[in-house]
Amino acid sequence: MNEMSLGRGARVRVRDFLNPEQRSAKREREAFACYLLCGQCGFLAHESGRDPFRAPARDHDEGCSTRGGARSCPQCGAKAWHDLNQVDTALALRDSENFERRFNDELAGRRARRWGLGLGASLALPLAWGLISTVGVSVGVAAALSSLVLVAVARLVYAGVEPRVHAALRNGEMSRTFTRWRMPLARPRAEQQRITGAGSLERARSGDALLRAPLSGRPCLGYELRVLHDYAADDDPRTAACVLREQRCVDLVHAGALLRGDSVVIELPTRTITGSELARSDDEVAVLLRKRGLFVGDGPYLLQEAIVEPGARYELRRAGDSYTIGAPTLALPAGDAPELPRAA
Secondary structure (H helix, E strand, O other): OHHHOOOHHHHOOHHHHOOHHHHHOOOOEOOOOEEEEEOOOOEEEEEEOOOOOOOOHHHOOOOOEOHHHOOEOOOOOOOOEEEOOEHHHHHHHHHHHHHHHHHHHHHHHHHHHHHHHHHHHHHHHHHHHHHHHHHOOOHHHHHHHHHHHHHHHHHHHHHHHHHHHHHHHHHOOOOOOOOEEEOOOOOOOOOOEEEEOOOEEEEOOOOOOOEEOOOOOOEEOEEEEEEEEOOOOOOOHHHOEEEEEEEEEOOEEEOOEEEOHHHEEEEOOOEEOOHHHOOOOHHHHHHHHHHOOOOHHHOOOEEEEEEEOOOOEOEEEEEOOEEEEEOOOOOOOOOOOOOOOEOO
């Protein structure tokens, strides 16, 4: 899962940003349940309103091992959990990420200015020499014209390069900012086999309730939620940081075959949810972000969503025990689909 930047969280020293007065004091907890964040890979474990480090072992879920008295992350095996329900921990994470963001902003600005001035000077100096030697203008006029060229080129280069330098720094190995994710742990790694694009998706059990998309509130069989940060309306969204990717899916039946929801990865185009499409109030969006260790005041955020609609046709790919749902393409001829486990 390369785009989720696994392993960066291990380099964040959260304790450096904890308020010393709060370390010994009784720690305040949110009134609503929040996730646990793995400091090694960014995995979001189950929501819990209680202190997870004092909960009985039987309450640990999602395959989290509890050997040695502390649960292990089901993704990476680390025991570096951050309890996002704890206010001071969440604020310390926020401060560490803001520090990293400011550092990247300053570094990207310095590099972009350096490149802009270098390119501008490489054009301005020959221009000044040419004006003096061939046209015969005075040194003052040549200096003024070349200075205008230098400033104009530097500004153009800075505007075009700085967002991309910023994105490269943020996505590079030197970045320590958490990227949170909550997706099926059994993700496809082997070469995928295309199964069919002809079958529609339905609930495995008719009595199961449909899910509600977290932003639009649309009924669905599965959804993907993405939250992008460092995004503004006049910026290129490709330079924004994906700070949250979350997927959930119910058990499905596809052309008579049973697919467990925890083995299905959704690979559908996301759409930005804003304005009247957003079914949540501002306070509800703030709580949704806070549960995942994000603060609405640190925006702007770009909220994106994709859903798996009941009865719609999708292309299904299989790799081992994992499945990927993608946008429908041409259906395979009859008899070309691999055998799948049949629904009971």
